[in-house]
Amino acid sequence: MPTKPATDNLVEVDNVNFAYDSRQILKGVNLAIRRGQVVAIMGLSGCGKTTLLRLIGGALRPAGGEVRVGGRAVAKLSHDELFALRRKMGMLFQFGALFTDMSCYDNVAFQMREHTDLPEELIDDLVLMKLQAVGLRGAHRLMPSELSGGMARRVALARTTALDPMLIMYDEPFAGLDPVSMGVIGQLIRRLNDALGATSIIVTHDVAEALQVVDDVYFMADGVIIARGTPAELRASDKPFVHQFVHGEMDGPMPFHYPAEDYGRDLYSGEA
Amino acid sequence: MTAVISFLEDLGGRATGAIHRLGFASRFLLLTLQNSGMCFRRFSLVVREIYFAGVQSLIIILVSGLFVGMVLGLQGYDTLVRYGSSSALGVLVALSLVRELGPVVAGLLFASRAGSAITAEIGLMKATEQLAAMEMMAVDPIARVIAPRFWAGVISMPLLAAMFSAMGVFGGYLVGVRLIGVDEGSFWSQMQAAVDFQEDILNGVIKSVVFGVAVTWIAVFEGYDAPPTAEGVSGATTRTVVTSSLTILALDFMLTAFMFRGA
Numbered sequence: 001m002p003t004k005p006a007t008d009n010l011v012e013v014d015n016v017n018f019a020y021d022s023r024q025i026l027k028g029v030n031l032a033i034r035r036g037q038v039v040a041i042m043g044l045s046g047c048g049k050t051t052l053l054r055l056i057g058g059a060l061r062p063a064g065g066e067v068r069v070g071g072r073a074v075a076k077l078s079h080d081e082l083f084a085l086r087r088k089m090g091m092l093f094q095f096g097a098l099f100t101d102m103s104c105y106d107n108v109a110f111q112m113r114e115h116t117d118l119p120e121e122l123i124d125d126l127v128l129m130k131l132q133a134v135g136l137r138g139a140h141r142l143m144p145s146e147l148s149g150g151m152a153r154r155v156a157l158a159r160t161t162a163l164d165p166m167l168i169m170y171d172e173p174f175a176g177l178d179p180v181s182m183g184v185i186g187q188l189i190r191r192l193n194d195a196l197g198a199t200s201i202i203v204t205h206d207v208a209e210a211l212q213v214v215d216d217v218y219f220m221a222d223g224v225i226i227a228r229g230t231p232a233e234l235r236a237s238d239k240p241f242v243h244q245f246v247h248g249e250m251d252g253p254m255p256f257h258y259p260a261e262d263y264g265r266d267l268y269s270g271e272a
Numbered sequence: 273m274t275a276v277i278s279f280l281e282d283l284g285g286r287a288t289g290a291i292h293r294l295g296f297a298s299r300f301l302l303l304t305l306q307n308s309g310m311c312f313r314r315f316s317l318v319v320r321e322i323y324f325a326g327v328q329s330l331i332i333i334l335v336s337g338l339f340v341g342m343v344l345g346l347q348g349y350d351t352l353v354r355y356g357s358s359s360a361l362g363v364l365v366a367l368s369l370v371r372e373l374g375p376v377v378a379g380l381l382f383a384s385r386a387g388s389a390i391t392a393e394i395g396l397m398k399a400t401e402q403l404a405a406m407e408m409m410a411v412d413p414i415a416r417v418i419a420p421r422f423w424a425g426v427i428s429m430p431l432l433a434a435m436f437s438a439m440g441v442f443g444g445y446l447v448g449v450r451l452i453g454v455d456e457g458s459f460w461s462q463m464q465a466a467v468d469f470q471e472d473i474l475n476g477v478i479k480s481v482v483f484g485v486a487v488t489w490i491a492v493f494e495g496y497d498a499p500p501t502a503e504g505v506s507g508a509t510t511r512t513v514v515t516s517s518l519t520i521l522a523l524d525f526m527l528t529a530f531m532f533r534g535a
Contacts, residue, residue, distance in 0.1 A: 057408055059404070059408070083412075086407075086408060086409065086410035087409075087410045089408070091405070093404065093405050095400065097405035099397075099402055099405075100397075100400070100402070101393075110409070110411075111409050114411050115410065115411075
C-alpha cells in the first residue's frame with residue numbers, strides 16, 4: 001500500500017470527480033483538512049456535499065482523483081482495511097440514524113460491544129461518560145422514539161464519539177432543530193473535537209451556526225469548491241456567491257426562480 | 273410494426289428484469305450465508321429474532337391450527353361416515369395436517385405475520401439510514417441485521433408448522449371424539465398405525481424447512497432492496513406477502529410431486 005509522506009493534513013481530497021449515472025456531481029474538488037481543525041463544507045442542497053462525505057468514508061468510490069485519509073487512498077483499501085479505518089471514524093447522520101430497536105444506552109454501547117472485548121462494567125462506565133458529555137446521562141434508558149429531535153441528535157453524537165474517533169463527520173447536524181438545540185449541537189461539536197483531539201468535518205447549509213464554531217470554511221457550488229477562508233474572511237467577502245449565501249439574500253448568482261418560459265407568455269398561453 | 277417491436281421490447285425488458293432481480297437475490301442469499309458465522313458465534317442475536325419472528329407468531333399459528341383441525345374433523349367425519357369408516361377420522365386429520373396443511377398454512381401465516389414484519393423493519397432501517405450508519409461504524413449489516421433474521425426464520429418455521437399440526441390434531445380430536453362421538457381408541461390407534469415417520473412426518477418437516485428458507489429469504493431481500501421511501505417500504509411489504517405465498521404454493525406442488533409419487 002503506497003503511503004504518502006506524513007503531512008499535517010488528515011484528509012486530502014485531490015481533484016475528485018464523481019457522477020451518479022450520467023449526472024455529474026463533483027467536478028474536480030480539491031481540499032485539505034488539517035489535524036485538529038473543525039471545517040465546514042457549505043453549499044446549497046444537492047451541490048454534492050453529502051456525496052463528498054460518503055467518498056471520504058469510503059461508501060462511494062470516486063470516478064477520478066483520490067481521497068486520502070491519514071495519507072492512505074480510501075478507494076484502494078481492501079474491505080478489511082476500510083473497516084479498520086472506519087473504526088477510527090465517526091459519522092453523524094442527518095437525522096441521527098439511531099437504532100430504533102435499542103435504548104439510548106445500547107445505541108452508545110453498540111460499537112464498544114461489536115469492536116472491543118471490554119467487560120460490561122467498563123462499558124457501563126464509558127457509556128455513562130459519553131452520555132454525560134452530551135448532557136443525557138439521565139435519559140439512558142429511553143428509547144429513540146421517546147426523544148425529541150435535538151436529544152436524538154445528541155445521543156447520536158455520543159454514539160459517534162463512542163470509540164474516540166480521529167475523524168468525525170457531520171451530515172447536516174443542524175437540520176430541523178430549534179435554535180437552542182442548534183446552539184447546543186454547535187458547541188458540542190467544538191468541545192468534543194477539542195477534548196478528543198479529533199478532526200471534524202461539518203457539511204451544512206446553516207451559515208450562522210457553523211461560522212461560530214469552525215476554523216475553516218469551504219464553499220461548494222455546482223460540484224466545485226468556489227471559495228475558502230476563515231469565518232471572518234467569509235463574512236467580509238465581497239464575492240457575489242459568498243455574500244449572497246452568508247447574508248441569505250434572495251437573489252444573486254444563485255437565482256430565486258427555477259429556469260422558466262417568459263412569465264407573461266406562460267400566463268397568456270394557458271398551457272401550464 | 274413499431275407496436276409489435278415495442279411490445280417485444282417491453283416483454284424482453286420484463287423478462288431480463290426478472291432474471292436480473294433473481295440473480296441479485298441469489299447473490300444476496302449467498303452473501304448472507306457467507307456472513308452467517310457471527311450469528312452462530314453470538315447465538316443470542318438469533319434467539320432475539322426467533323422471539324420476534326417465531327414466538328410472536330405463536331398465537332395466530334395455534335388458533336388457526338385449532339380451527340383448521342376442527343373443520344377437518346367435521347368435514348372428514350361427514351365424508352367418512354358415508355363409507356362406514358368414521359373410525360379412520362384420526363388418520364385423515366393427521367395425514368392432511370402433517371403432509372400438507374401444517375407446512376403450507378403455517379407457511380402462509382408465517383409469511384403474512386413475520387415475513388411482512390421483517391421486510392418492513394429492514395426497509396425502515398434502510399430508509400432511516402440505520403444500515404448506512406452501521407456500515408460506517410465498520411459493522412456489516414448483512415452479518416449483524418440480515419443473517420440473524422434469516423436464520424431465526426429458518427429455525428422458527430418448522431417448529432411453528434409442527435405446532436400447527438399438533439394443534440390441528442387436537443382440534444380434530446375435540447370435534448371428532450368429544451363432540452361427534454367417534455371411538456377414541458380407534459381414533460388414536462389408527463392414526464398411530466397409519467402415520468409413517470419417514471414418509472409423512474419427515475417429508476412434512478422437509479417442506480416446512482424449505483418454506484422457511486423461501487419466505488425468510490424473500491422477506492430479508494425485499495426489505496434490503498426496498499427503495500428508501502414510505503411507498504417503497506409499503507410496496508416491498510406487499511411484495512413479500514404475495515411473492516412468498518405464491519412461492520410456497522408452487523414449491524408445495526413440486527415437493528409433493530417428488531415425495532408422494534403414488535407410492
